[in-house]
Structures are given as C-alpha cells and as structure tokens.
Amino acid sequence: MTTDNLNNKATSEQEIIEIVAKQHDYFKSGATKSYQSRSDNLQKLKAALIKYETEMHVALKQDLGKPEFESYLSETGFTLHDLSTTLSKLKSWMKPKWRMTALLTQPGSSRIYYSPLGVNLIIAPYNYPVMLTFAPLIAAMAAGNTAVIKTSEMTPACSAIIRKIISETFAPEYIAYIQGEVNETTILLQQKFEHIFFTGSPRVGSIVMSAAAKNLTPVTLELGGKSPCIVHDDAKLDIAVNRIVSSKFLNAAQTCVAPDYVLVHKSLKETFLNKIKARIIKVYGKDASTSPDFARIVSDNHFQRICGLIDQKKVIVGGQSNAATRYIAPTVMRDVTLADKVMSDEIFGPVLPVLEYETLDEVYNIVDQLPHHPLACYLFSESKAVQQEIINTIQSGGACINNCIFHAGNHHLPFGGVGESGMGAYHGFDGFECFSHKKGVLKSASWMDNPLTYAPYGNKINLLRKFLK
Structure with a gap:
C-alpha cells in the first residue's frame, strides 16, 4: 500500500483534486460494490486497528490525556465492536427489503435496494478522534463507497496514527487521508462529493452545509447542544x-x-x-x-x-x-x-x-x-x-x-441530532443507510397486462376511484 502523505506536509490543492477525481473513477469501476469487496476491506481495517491499538492509546494520552480505559471504552474498543457488528450483519443489510405493493400497481412486487452513494467526505473532530473517524468510515465502507478523511489539526498525534493506518491499509483511490488544517478543509469542501459527513460544532456545521449547498451535496451533521x-x-x-x-x-x-x-x-x-x-x-x-x-x-x-x-x-x-x-x-x-x-x-x-x-x-x-x-x-x-x-x-x-x-x-439505535444539534443519524444499520441510497424498485408481472391506465380512458375513472380511494 502507498505511504504517501506520511510526512507532515499539507496536502496540496492539486493533490486533493486528483485524489477526489481518482476516487470517482474507482467508484465507477464497481470495485467497491460487491459483498466480498466490502467484507474484505472491513477485515483489513479491523486487522490494522488491532495492530495499532497500543499506538492509538499512546496518541490519545498525548493529545487529550486520556486514560487507557477510556481510550478503549470510547475509542478503540467501541470501534472494534462497531466493526464486528457490521461484519456480522453486512450480508443481511445488503439484501433488498420487501415492501407492500399498491393495488393499482398489481400484479407486481416491490423492493428497496441499497446502493452506495459514491465518493464521501468524512470530517472528524478532536474530542474522540479515533472513534469519530472510523465509525462513519466503517459505515461508508459497508455501504460500498469510497471516502476521503480529514481529521482535526488539534490532535496531531492521533492524526498521525490515523494517517498511518489508512495509508498502509488502503490505496488512496479507495480511502484517502488529507493532511492539513483549515485551508485544506476549505479546498475539500469545494470539491464534488456525493455525501459529506461532518462531526463538530454548530458554527462550523453551518459553514460545511453552506459549502455543500453549492454542489447540492447531501450532508450528515453531527453537532452539539446543551443536553x-x-x-x-x-x-x-x-x-x-x-x-x-x-x-x-x-x-x-x-x-x-x-x-x-x-x-x-x-x-x-x-x-x-x-x-x-x-x-x-x-x-x-x-x-x-x-x-x-x-x-x-x-x-x-x-x-x-x-x-x-x-x-x-x-x-x-x-x-x-x-x-x-x-x-x-x-x-x-x-x-x-x-x-x-x-x-x-x-x-x-x-x-x-x-x-x-x-x-x-x-x-x-x-x-x-x-x-x-x-x-x-x-x-x-x-x-x-x-x-x-x-x-x-x-x-x-x-x-x-x-x-x-x-x-x-x-x-442498534440511531445516533444523531435534531434541529441545530444536527441532521441525519448513524451507527449500525442506520450508518449503513446513511451512506446508501434507498432505491425503490417495482417489478411488474408480464403474464398479464392491466389496461386500466391506458388511453382511451372512457369511463375508467369510476374504476380508478375504487383503486385510489
């Protein structure tokens, strides 16, 4: 795997543009979509997190003074449990879900298909830098997407180990880490993504949402509030x-x-x-x-x-x-x-x-x-x-x-805010849904043809009223 960006040099604007473009091409290739691809990559991430668990605990102590117990409880252990849950449920999550079929559209059957969104931007905060980087990443990968990661400049030791894990484990056209501060985040927000996932303050959340609106990019905002x-x-x-x-x-x-x-x-x-x-x-x-x-x-x-x-x-x-x-x-x-x-x-x-x-x-x-x-x-x-x-x-x-x-x-519960404390939710299946498009599909039978909606309409409206009342 590549070891690009393992120094402290900020990622340049041209590098960011190229990374995002390569991710779009890679996603279009279909390489991320199969169950086997998703499962294999999640297993690779799990192995990397286990390998670097001690280094992550050291980094959390350095940046935030976190006791090892808290680091495992709310960061590494939480993330590994999230990964295990996702891996155990992924095949069932990916299966199309049955829905009822309206009388007017009979004979036929209806399903919801979960299709990956595409290229995603994940912006993580400083307070739980490991968990709040990898939890949305796990959901994005499980849903069959690519992702660009930007962590907080306020936790440099944690950012370094996260950068190391991502760079050693994945090719940048699949999962990429962006090194930098506010300027690099601003450049990222100018790019075209299919989804932006941001965790942070309401003030910065409004900036992210405003930038996303210029490209009509959907956002998930995990913000705060006085609880x-x-x-x-x-x-x-x-x-x-x-x-x-x-x-x-x-x-x-x-x-x-x-x-x-x-x-x-x-x-x-x-x-x-x-x-x-x-x-x-x-x-x-x-x-x-x-x-x-x-x-x-x-x-x-x-x-x-x-x-x-x-x-x-x-x-x-x-x-x-x-x-x-x-x-x-x-x-x-x-x-x-x-x-x-x-x-x-x-x-x-x-x-x-x-x-x-x-x-x-x-x-x-x-x-x-x-x-x-x-x-x-x-x-x-x-x-x-x-x-x-x-x-x-x-x-x-x-x-x-x-x-x-x-x-x-x-x-097993959705996690997210409401109003100024955020929009959208994730964790478990809700995270999988967050990074998926729920595509409604009607499959009509061809063994008969229902002429009700065909012209000439004549007096069919009386029959139509019975279907739609």
Whole structure:
C-alpha cells in the first residue's frame, strides 16, 4: 500500500483534486460494490486497528490525556465492536427489503435496494478522534463507497496514527487521508462529493452545509447542544449521582452528549449537591490533577474558554486549573441561573452547572430558552408517566432514562441530532443507510397486462376511484 502523505506536509490543492477525481473513477469501476469487496476491506481495517491499538492509546494520552480505559471504552474498543457488528450483519443489510405493493400497481412486487452513494467526505473532530473517524468510515465502507478523511489539526498525534493506518491499509483511490488544517478543509469542501459527513460544532456545521449547498451535496451533521439532565423528585439519587459523574467527566467532559447541566428537583437539591461533591472526591481524589483517570483539555484556547465560564462564588467542588498542563478540575456550580455565562452555550468541558426546579413546566421553559436543540436529554425518575412525558415533550436527538450517554454506545439505535444539534443519524444499520441510497424498485408481472391506465380512458375513472380511494 502507498505511504504517501506520511510526512507532515499539507496536502496540496492539486493533490486533493486528483485524489477526489481518482476516487470517482474507482467508484465507477464497481470495485467497491460487491459483498466480498466490502467484507474484505472491513477485515483489513479491523486487522490494522488491532495492530495499532497500543499506538492509538499512546496518541490519545498525548493529545487529550486520556486514560487507557477510556481510550478503549470510547475509542478503540467501541470501534472494534462497531466493526464486528457490521461484519456480522453486512450480508443481511445488503439484501433488498420487501415492501407492500399498491393495488393499482398489481400484479407486481416491490423492493428497496441499497446502493452506495459514491465518493464521501468524512470530517472528524478532536474530542474522540479515533472513534469519530472510523465509525462513519466503517459505515461508508459497508455501504460500498469510497471516502476521503480529514481529521482535526488539534490532535496531531492521533492524526498521525490515523494517517498511518489508512495509508498502509488502503490505496488512496479507495480511502484517502488529507493532511492539513483549515485551508485544506476549505479546498475539500469545494470539491464534488456525493455525501459529506461532518462531526463538530454548530458554527462550523453551518459553514460545511453552506459549502455543500453549492454542489447540492447531501450532508450528515453531527453537532452539539446543551443536553439537560433532569433529576426528578423520585430519582434513586445514589445511582443518579454515580452515573452523572461518570458520564459528565469522561474525557474531561469533551463529549458532545455529556450532560451539559443538571436540573434537580428543589426537594432534592441540597442532598444531591452533597452527594455529587462526595462522589467526585471519591472517584478522582481531593486533587484530580493526580488522578490517573482524568483527561486534559485539548488546547490552550479551549482551556481559556472553559475557565472563563467558572464563577468561583458558585463552585462547591473543583474550580482549580493549571494552564501549563491544560488541567481543569471536575467542577460543580450551584444556584446557577440562565443569566450565568456558563449557560450561554455548550460547555464542552468539566464544569457542571446545577439549577433547581419545582414543576416540569419550569424544566420545559428552561430547555426552550437555551440555544440549540439538545443533542441528548437525560432523566432520572422511577415514574413511567414522567418518563413518557419528558420523552414526548423535550425534543432532542436521543435520550436516556436513568442513565447518561449510553444510548450512543448502542449500535442498534440511531445516533444523531435534531434541529441545530444536527441532521441525519448513524451507527449500525442506520450508518449503513446513511451512506446508501434507498432505491425503490417495482417489478411488474408480464403474464398479464392491466389496461386500466391506458388511453382511451372512457369511463375508467369510476374504476380508478375504487383503486385510489
């Protein structure tokens, strides 16, 4: 396999144009479409990911300070499980799916055929650089496509190992890695793709969508939003606290589906605050900077931005930081209101604001006033009526009841946003569908000819009304 682009030199505009053109030609050759081709290439990717697992963990530690357990749980292990699931289901996913045939179009049969889209652009973010590069790539490959990959310049060690894996495993006319930063991404967005898959912020998502519109290119946008976590008055509080702390501070809260803020019922607020403070100290110690289980912020700019959201007068635990190591302690703020800066946008860092409520109407009002539809909504409650009401009332990309973020780890559920938190969904079969065109095919019988729709029409309209009523 080629080892092009294994240096740190940015990919030139001419190289990008040539790569995209070669991928179009390669796709038209039909080389990517058969089950055997898809399966063989997914197996090659799996072998490469296993081979370089340790190097990926080292890179994740270097770029984000990720503990090995978190790296395996949410990056390499997740990706390998995704690959295994895809390989085990691929043959059945590719089979045409039967649909009913309308009376007017009888005699005949109807099927949906899944055909690959073509050449795809996948733009990955910095927070889960391995998983959020390879998860959409696996779906694109399973659907029979080619793909161009662009990772974040903020995670250089991870980008280097991803580039190495792709360059050693695949020819660039099939899967290509583009080296570079914003300029190279801009050039990529000017090219003609059949689909663009972007994971990142709503701000950049709007730029991607605008660029894609010039070529009428469909997009999948996996964005963010302020995801609420509601702790109702009947919640099992110890379980709620354990799961909130675990999900919020995973990867130093640089997780798009992390609970962004907690809405706790007024009757439980003080107990909840005491328990969450104690839990954080138990999990990470009194000084989390010495914990081997707590990650770091990806860049100086993000470090400064997150620190600027902390109101020390409202901090009940945490609040410490170290610019030299980009460390921000797991922090909880109490008595937060919508006027606080921390509620102005998605936090994407280890700061957890806590607000109180008495009625569910107050919850809905708070959620509605915040920018962006939430990517996720979390509820801790034992009441089935409350559970159903929250799911039906709060519009969010996904949700968990009595847990946080784990819906994103279920390959059998679609994962995606709604409104400003994104469009389109993937994971498992939904990922296969995301990178496929669902082609409706009607096969009409030739053993008879139905003259109903043929001219001259005469008084056939009365019979037609019976078919179409």
